[in-house]
Amino acid sequence: MQSSHDADILDACRRGDRSAFNLVVRRYQDRVYQVVQHIVSDPDDALDIAQEVFIKAFQKVADFRGDAQVFTWLYRIAVNLSLNHIRKKRLHTIFRMTEEHHAVQDSSPIPSRTLEQEELRRLVQNAVAALPEKQKAVFILRYYEELSYEEIADILKTSIGGLKANYHHATKKIESYVKSRM
Numbered sequence: 001m002q003s004s005h006d007a008d009i010l011d012a013c014r015r016g017d018r019s020a021f022n023l024v025v026r027r028y029q030d031r032v033y034q035v036v037q038h039i040v041s042d043p044d045d046a047l048d049i050a051q052e053v054f055i056k057a058f059q060k061v062a063d064f065r066g067d068a069q070v071f072t073w074l075y076r077i078a079v080n081l082s083l084n085h086i087r088k089k090r091l092h093t094i095f096r097m098t099e100e101h102h103a104v105q106d107s108s109p110i111p112s113r114t115l116e117q118e119e120l121r122r123l124v125q126n127a128v129a130a131l132p133e134k135q136k137a138v139f140i141l142r143y144y145e146e147l148s149y150e151e152i153a154d155i156l157k158t159s160i161g162g163l164k165a166n167y168h169h170a171t172k173k174i175e176s177y178v179k180s181r182m
Helices: 007-015 018-040 043-063 070-088 090-104 114-128 134-143 149-156 162-180
Strands: none
Touching: 007 018, 007 043, 007 070, 018 043, 018 070, 018 134, 043 070, 070 114, 070 134, 070 149, 114 162, 134 149, 134 162, 149 162
């Protein structure tokens, strides 16, 4: 296949060219994995879900109308599958976070700046994990993936104003969570 444009690649996929879909996977697998990883936190679960994203995309490629960019379509699938995964494992996640919190607590002073940064990263990660699903998705896509509000609105099928409000509330909750534990 000579054309590297997504539209041409997807047209080839619709015609049954499996090698064309392999190009889609190679082009977007890292970005899809990163989105999923930020949402679900568990690297093994993230790998499984990322693989499921591409299976679902392959099954639905004929339904893709092309009114969004390919990565937007894949991100929408990734976010939806990730949120479904979280819903299924909500209790497990809560218990795991509680266990991690107790295991990390230590009475010894933090010996270096690196450990302080690691503790802050862990606190932020726990705060993000505790956010309501919609705020969590918006925060991850905006902060970690650096997507525009327009791209996020397309992925989550919601208004830009609502996204901005969700992002604002998410950042305030994260800030409050971190301050309360430092």
